[in-house]
Amino acid sequence: MPSISIFEVIGPNMVGPSSSHTAGAVAIALLVKKMFNEPIQKVEFILYGSFAKTYKGHGTDRALLGGILGFETYDLRIKNSFQLADECGLEYSFRVDEKETEVHPNTVEIHVSGEQGGTMSVRGVSLGGGKVKIIRINGIDVDFTGEYSTLVIRHLDYPGMVAYIATSLSERNVNIAFMRLFREQKGATAYSVVESDEEIPQELLDKLREHPKVEDVMLIQV
Amino acid sequence: MDFISGSELLKLCEENHCRISEVMRQREASEFGADPEETISRMKEAYRIMKESCHKPLDEPVASIGGLIGGEAAKVRNRRRSGKSICGSMLSKAITYSLAVLEVNASMGLIVAAPTAGSSGVLPGLLLALEEEFSLDDEQIIDGLFTASAVGYLIMRNATVAGAQAGCQAEVGAASAMAAAAAAEIMGGTPKQCMDAASSAIVNLLGLVCDPVAGLVEYPCQSRNVLGASNALVCAEMALSGVEQFIPFDQTVDTMMMVGRSIPFELRETSLGGCAATEAACRKTCEIFKTK
Numbered sequence: 001m002p003s004i005s006i007f008e009v010i011g012p013n014m015v016g017p018s019s020s021h022t023a024g025a026v027a028i029a030l031l032v033k034k035m036f037n038e039p040i041q042k043v044e045f046i047l048y049g050s051f052a053k054t055y056k057g058h059g060t061d062r063a064l065l066g067g068i069l070g071f072e073t074y075d076l077r078i079k080n081s082f083q084l085a086d087e088c089g090l091e092y093s094f095r096v097d098e099k100e101t102e103v104h105p106n107t108v109e110i111h112v113s114g115e116q117g118g119t120m121s122v123r124g125v126s127l128g129g130g131k132v133k134i135i136r137i138n139g140i141d142v143d144f145t146g147e148y149s150t151l152v153i154r155h156l157d158y159p160g161m162v163a164y165i166a167t168s169l170s171e172r173n174v175n176i177a178f179m180r181l182f183r184e185q186k187g188a189t190a191y192s193v194v195e196s197d198e199e200i201p202q203e204l205l206d207k208l209r210e211h212p213k214v215e216d217v218m219l220i221q222v
Numbered sequence: 223m224d225f226i227s228g229s230e231l232l233k234l235c236e237e238n239h240c241r242i243s244e245v246m247r248q249r250e251a252s253e254f255g256a257d258p259e260e261t262i263s264r265m266k267e268a269y270r271i272m273k274e275s276c277h278k279p280l281d282e283p284v285a286s287i288g289g290l291i292g293g294e295a296a297k298v299r300n301r302r303r304s305g306k307s308i309c310g311s312m313l314s315k316a317i318t319y320s321l322a323v324l325e326v327n328a329s330m331g332l333i334v335a336a337p338t339a340g341s342s343g344v345l346p347g348l349l350l351a352l353e354e355e356f357s358l359d360d361e362q363i364i365d366g367l368f369t370a371s372a373v374g375y376l377i378m379r380n381a382t383v384a385g386a387q388a389g390c391q392a393e394v395g396a397a398s399a400m401a402a403a404a405a406a407e408i409m410g411g412t413p414k415q416c417m418d419a420a421s422s423a424i425v426n427l428l429g430l431v432c433d434p435v436a437g438l439v440e441y442p443c444q445s446r447n448v449l450g451a452s453n454a455l456v457c458a459e460m461a462l463s464g465v466e467q468f469i470p471f472d473q474t475v476d477t478m479m480m481v482g483r484s485i486p487f488e489l490r491e492t493s494l495g496g497c498a499a500t501e502a503a504c505r506k507t508c509e510i511f512k513t514k
Contacts, residue, residue, distance in 0.1 A: 003224070003253055003254075003379075004375050004378050004379055005250060005253075005254050005256075006246060006247075006250050006261065006264075006265070006368065006371040006375070007264060007268075008375075008378070009336070009337050009370075009371040009374035009375050009378060009400075010265065010268050010334060010335075010336050010337075010345075010367055010370065010371050010374070011268060011334060011335060011336075012334075012335055013267070013268060013271050013332065013333075013334050014332070014333065014334075014335055014339065015330050015331065015332055015333075016326065016327030016328060016329070016330055016331060016332075016333050016339050016342075016439065017286075017287065017327045017328045017330065017339055017340075017438070017439040017440070018339050018340065018439050019335045019338050019339045019340075022330070022339070023335070023339070053437070054437040054438075056287075057287060057288050057436060057437055057438045057510070058287075058437075058438070058439070059287060059330050062330070074271075074332055076331070076332055078330065079330040105386075128384050128386075129335065129337070129338060129378075129383070129384075130335060
């Protein structure tokens, strides 16, 4: 378990009222925006657990939409995110799912679709104190926080993929802090998640995309 | 330089002849590779936001999302200005500023979670009041914030600061312990006195439940923040006077967690008990959710 820094105690700097229901919601949606490689045209939020029950009183809806608009947890525009989304023509909707109960209390699933026709669905949980993690992408269970520079590579589960990714990184002197592969079944779509302490160069993404078995590469830069 | 308990922290202070704030800054550099100047400038920015949130609702009051609070800080300020305060200037200011930060928080304004958003009024409330009353400069307060972060880190590491896990004693209790240690260091206390102040602050709030009306971070959270700030002030005063705390900090943190486990589910941020289950609260909750 990583230790606790000063600014996890005195922080985050955030728009209120709740670190889990407001700041955490912004953080999850912002990760989704960063992961999606085209401008977002339409977004649907499905709220579970405590998010489903108390989202209005905590501004969770405005916070989620603010994250999709690219706002950080301390951005005062979050309060007006409905109006700002309307102004830039972003379609949004919220749905509450109280049937699925086997979830972390503060869970949201975000479906986005883009101007170029791409779609993605991501499930995130807010862990408290503004900390979050992404636990599912397009139906496949994953686990990362976005606290490090993170590469998310969607590829076919195929021999040599991990070696290819690791080599591409080492050629560019990027040190891997953590690397994990998530897959549903053998030979199907898998996600490799690489977390690094340092900045990941943009051109690495093009290099990774060259591989015929790589379907998509997403980068969350810290 | 790392530590995982209050006793280790005190040992480091003694060995290095330095204050808690200094040990915490060195830990940030050694454990996270943080640049010391960057660490200080980040803390300055946090304190700038804290101050702003203490002042803002005094001039521009805004209603909270749920409509349960708003305008309280200005009322207490006005009473102090009229010269009628029964608390004296120091405490009256701490009350005013703690109330103010929660007003900002509940209206989706900018605050610093310290350690949580629900307890964000305690530390700025007390420290800004101290700064004004004793004509201190920002640097002294910022040192205090580092000391507060050491106490908060230990509570987060060895217990919790989540109301859903251990009640308000974990949120406002932690904030109060942080503020007590900060105030003690700022006013010249020894590291031992800081930890005694923190320990007393937790002891005094043991068992405090988390029972927010309508599930909102508004009532009774706002006045509990005032409780946290005033408790911190009296605990710092006792420690600085040489009143020693019988139970060491690490043991109060452990017992806070144990007490938290014994707090029933209804009283841990579920809004099923305590203030949230009173007749007045149930009526208000219905009103809020009908109109929203």
